[in-house]
Amino acid sequence: MIKVGIVGGTGYTGVELLRLLAQHPEVELAAITSRGEAGTAVADMFPSLRGRVQLQFSDPKDAPLDRCDVVFFATPNGVAMQQTRALLDAGVRVIDLAADFRIKDIGIWEKWYGMSHAAPDLVAEAVYGLPEVNREAIRKARLVANPGCYPTATQLGFLPLVEAGCVDVGYLVADAKSGVSGAGRKAETNILFSEASDNFKAYGVQGHRHLPEIRQGLAIAAGREVGLTFVPHLTPMIRGIHATLYARVTREEDFQALFEQRYAAEPFVDVLPPKSHPDTRSVRAANTCRIAIHRPQGGEMLVILSVIDNLVKGAAGQAVQNMNLMHGLDECTGLGQVPVLP
Numbered sequence: 001m002i003k004v005g006i007v008g009g010t011g012y013t014g015v016e017l018l019r020l021l022a023q024h025p026e027v028e029l030a031a032i033t034s035r036g037e038a039g040t041a042v043a044d045m046f047p048s049l050r051g052r053v054q055l056q057f058s059d060p061k062d063a064p065l066d067r068c069d070v071v072f073f074a075t076p077n078g079v080a081m082q083q084t085r086a087l088l089d090a091g092v093r094v095i096d097l098a099a100d101f102r103i104k105d106i107g108i109w110e111k112w113y114g115m116s117h118a119a120p121d122l123v124a125e126a127v128y129g130l131p132e133v134n135r136e137a138i139r140k141a142r143l144v145a146n147p148g149c150y151p152t153a154t155q156l157g158f159l160p161l162v163e164a165g166c167v168d169v170g171y172l173v174a175d176a177k178s179g180v181s182g183a184g185r186k187a188e189t190n191i192l193f194s195e196a197s198d199n200f201k202a203y204g205v206q207g208h209r210h211l212p213e214i215r216q217g218l219a220i221a222a223g224r225e226v227g228l229t230f231v232p233h234l235t236p237m238i239r240g241i242h243a244t245l246y247a248r249v250t251r252e253e254d255f256q257a258l259f260e261q262r263y264a265a266e267p268f269v270d271v272l273p274p275k276s277h278p279d280t281r282s283v284r285a286a287n288t289c290r291i292a293i294h295r296p297q298g299g300e301m302l303v304i305l306s307v308i309d310n311l312v313k314g315a316a317g318q319a320v321q322n323m324n325l326m327h328g329l330d331e332c333t334g335l336g337q338v339p340v341l342p
Ligand SMILES: NC(=O)C1=CN([C@@H]2O[C@H](COP(=O)(O)OP(=O)(O)OC[C@H]3O[C@@H](n4cnc5c(N)ncnc54)[C@H](OP(=O)(O)O)[C@@H]3O)[C@@H](O)[C@H]2O)C=CC1
Pocket: 007, 008, 009, 010, 011, 012, 013, 014, 033, 034, 035, 036, 037, 060, 073, 074, 075, 076, 077, 079, 097, 098, 099, 147, 148, 149, 181, 182, 183, 184, 185, 186, 310, 311, 314, 315
């Protein structure tokens, strides 16, 4: 059994990890931290886990994290970079759901995240945890930087086109909408029910911290810098990301076949039949990205629709997929959940 620790067990990605790991046949949950809820039984705080998780929350400084095989950080940005070195030195593998190790250029990271980086050498070592791109490196990694939610939906939607070099990578557009759980479980005015429900707005149009992360991934795929306009929106649903992606064709291809071939062996990417309109419900609670390819009126623009559950393929599910790869398990172990309707 893989002994697992979670730092930040009271947030949305933390409890989503608990939901998935409680059903995982090869995992023993060994430690779950909370600074505010130390001593509280997990199942008292989250009745959905009654009978499934017997642990109590521990304070992070008392938790037996160094005796785990793998530790997930489901914490705000800037926490994992302080604690990862000691865990790696103790032989523990680390998967960070935050952004501490995602961006290789430390100057760019510091500019977008507004803090100094505490462990630049570990950024160099970390493997970006998008299995559809980095599967072999993830298997061997000590430290995995789990991608952000918008970056997962956006990169999976653009990758086949960018890798094939058949669109203008200087002018990509990603118009993405997220459910409110994407903002986490903290108290903030803009995610109050009376602010976020029955309402819809763009935010971060001048620049969002996921922009450099998406650009980095697509630039590697393209073999050159890419130009990307990324506009996130807050939409009145709880879970889900719907990314509408635009790219101008520079070389004709059978685009449907291109996507189908690129993802033929991918267990968690589903290329839908032509002219489909995937909805976020079709992936809710599942580790799946569903993609549809459109060419409106046969014009020069491709429109790609990409949907994920931000808490699953956009966070905790992808993290479990990475854990499976790191431990030599079938990548799909514990991730067979069927989406929840309605
Ligand atoms: N929500 C989403 O859809 C996604 C989130 N992410 C990223 O995952 C990370 C977690 O997100 P999310 O679950 O939404 O966040 P939440 O705000 O819901 O939860 C944060 C958790 O971190 C703990 N925590 C906060 N500060 C510290 C600290 N200094 N030391 C130890 N623990 C701390 C909190 O518990 P306590 O205060 O009790 O210690 C809480 O359990 C973030 O970096 C986020 O950007 C990534 C992809 C998607």
